[in-house]
Amino acid sequence: MTRMRHYVLLAALGILAAIAQLVPTRWGLVGDLAGGLLAGVLVLIGTRVLALEIEKTYLLPTVAAVASLSGVTFAMTGSDVATPHLAWTAPLLAALPTGITALADGVRGRRCQLCRTPLRRLLSFSCPRCHLVACENCWQFERDRCCLCEANQIPLFPLDISWWQQRFGAQVRGGRCTLCLRAADGRVAQWACVGCGHAQCRPCWDENNGQCSRCGWILPHLPDEASAHGVAMPASPPSSKFLAQEDSRRNADKRGVRHA
Numbered sequence: 604m605t606r607m608r609h610y611v612l613l614a615a616l617g618i619l620a621a622i623a624q625l626v627p628t629r630w631g632l633v634g635d636l637a638g639g640l641l642a643g644v645l646v647l648i649g650t651r652v653l654a655l656e657i658e659k660t661y662l663l664p665t666v667a668a669v670a671s672l673s674g675v676t677f678a679m680t681g682s683d684v685a686t687p688h689l690a691w692t693a694p695l696l697a698a699l700p701t702g703i704t705a706l707a708d709g710v711r712g713r714r715c716q717l718c719r720t721p722l723r724r725l726l727s728f729s730c731p732r733c734h735l736v737a738c739e740n741c742w743q744f745e746r747d748r749c750c751l752c753e754a755n756q757i758p759l760f761p762l763d764i765s766w767w768q769q770r771f772g773a774q775v776r777g778g779r780c781t782l783c784l785r786a787a788d789g790r791v792a793q794w795a796c797v798g799c800g801h802a803q804c805r806p807c808w809d810e811n812n813g814q815c816s817r818c819g820w821i822l823p824h825l826p827d828e829a830s831a832h833g834v835a836m837p838a839s840p841p842s843s844k845f846l847a848q849e850d851s852r853r854n855a856d857k858r859g860v861r862h863a
């Protein structure tokens with residue numbers, strides 16, 4: 604579902620909520636207030652059932668309140684009976700259900716954007732490929748990417764050939780990729796390492812986060828999150844477990860061992 608569809612569905616929920624507010628207004632003040640609460644609950648349940656991903660959490664109580672306000676206003680303009688002042692608290696009631704859940708989520712803290720586990724006691728990483736924040740269980744330490752990017756083979760670098768030419772100069776013609784041994788046949792571009800001159804194909808450069816498998820040279824000007832060693836920066840302070848894993852990784856690098 605695209606982001607736009609989430610917002611369109613939220614707007615549709617808002618219209619439903621306005622109707623849920625409008626209909627019970629015929630039963631006076633009790634109807635107004637019950638309608639407000641109903642509108643709020645409808646938006647809350649609707650977003651859960653439709654699995655709407657609305658990043659700006661304040662939008663949900665706002666939509667519920669505006670829907671309720673429209674319902675009450677519409678009922679007021681269409682009726683000769685004076686609306687009691689207390690009826691204007693209905694939008695506040697409508698904002699309560701989603702407002703309280705948003706507040707509770709805020710208090711509970713940030714969550715892993717992949718498995719939704721709270722990050723309070725976990726390490727978290729900003730994935731340089733998809734830019735999501737992943738908890739340590741969703742993070743592939745040896746691969747410097749989240750498990751979603753690993754599963755879907757999301758590239759780190761752009762495919763645009765001029766991006767590569769700016770960093771490597773001319774393509775390598777002839778010979779084979781040092782890693783996968785694929786021949787430079789014109790279909791997959793190969794680029795020579797600036798450090799040692801050995802060529803790697805584009806997928807292998809990407810696979811290794813821009814690092815040469817031979818000499819450890821790293822592509823300059825890596826995307827923001829990819830640090831000097833091609834490692835995504837921890838979004839929370841690194842634990843001793845992480846540091847130990849990093850140490851063994853660097854030692855493996857020095858011995859020329861390639862990560863699986």
Ligand SMILES: [Zn+2]
Pocket residue numbers: 715716717718719720737738739740741
């Ligand atoms: Zn996770």
Ligand SMILES: [Zn+2]
Pocket residue numbers: 730731732733734735748749750751752753
């Ligand atoms: Zn990722």
Ligand SMILES: [Zn+2]
Pocket residue numbers: 780781782783784785803804805806807
């Ligand atoms: Zn290769």
Ligand SMILES: [Zn+2]
Pocket residue numbers: 796797798799800801815816817818819820
């Ligand atoms: Zn090299």
